[in-house]
């Protein structure tokens with residue numbers, strides 16, 4: 131399988147590249163990406179998702195497209211300019227990508243496009259399979275627009291799988307690297323009342339799921355990219371403290387404090403999504419890390 135990856139320089143992208151043979155990548159700075167990702171033997175092309183369509187020549191001989199590019203949701207304050215960037219990098223970006231795919235005389239067979247569990251909004255204890263109703267907040271609407279643009283590739287005979295990704299756990303980057311600081315100084319604590327469900331996934335399982343979706347013709351539509359055992363924020367806090375051998379006795383961080391510290395993103399940290407990977411499991415995907423404690427032990431084993 132010859133693959134093309136967008137957002138390949140990111141946390142998930144680099145882990146995915148390690149599983150691919152001589153991938154092509156699209157980056158806002160192709161020259162920088164080719165240097166940074168040299169160990170993966172990539173060929174890189176420049177593409178700014180919001181500004182134009184990607185170059186058709188990048189897709190020569192490509193069977194599978196993995197689309198991960200998008201402005202970071204978890205870093206930086208959500209100013210109105212930032213919200214436009216997060217949205218447009220995904221919605222206009224995916225529209226531009228699909229416009230090139232549609233124009234190709236020989237098209238890739240499959241598009242695996244990232245989405246997020248933010249699609250579901252804040253759902254308390256409700257168990258969320260892929261058929262659950264989407265919410266109406268900013269992030270949920272962003273995810274719906276992002277998915278709609280990706281699904282448009284089906285009209286051009288391209289199979290589309292949408293991976294609604296949860297909190298990705300892995301070494302050196304992603305959500306864990308942001309969470310760890312207070313834990314290392316003994317200040318790890320639940321957020322809000324700690325009852326919100328956190329749908330997490332080990333990065334190794336996520337990239338394996340993406341490949342599984344690419345390789346199996348019967349897989350299409352949305353798949354929750356989450357482990358089968360979501361935990362509450364309180365349970366997550368305890369498990370993370372145990373994994374790095376630090377206490378978690380501090381009182382919970384109240385919601386208003388999170389909003390003061392992180393602005394609108396602070397509220398997202400309190401959203402509850404008890405998402406389960408129903409579609410992936412029905413398709414026969416097997417998780418290496420179905421439970422949180424072994425996943426964290428693996429990540430912090432060194």
Ligand SMILES: NC(=O)c1ccc[n+]([C@@H]2O[C@H](COP(=O)([O-])OP(=O)(O)OC[C@H]3O[C@@H](n4cnc5c(N)ncnc54)[C@H](OP(=O)(O)O)[C@@H]3O)[C@@H](O)[C@H]2O)c1
Nearest residue numbers: 137139140141142157158198199200201219244246295298
């Ligand atoms: N990590 C998670 O926990 C998580 C959870 C849910 C969903 N997701 C989604 O999964 C995808 C991959 O996640 P990730 O953690 O690997 O993301 P990441 O580390 O932030 O990388 C995303 C990549 O997108 C490109 N990018 C950044 N800002 C951009 C902008 N303003 N316009 C266009 N492209 C931009 C960059 O590639 P270049 O610099 O090479 O262009 C960057 O390396 C993202 O779309 C993310 O929203 C991730």
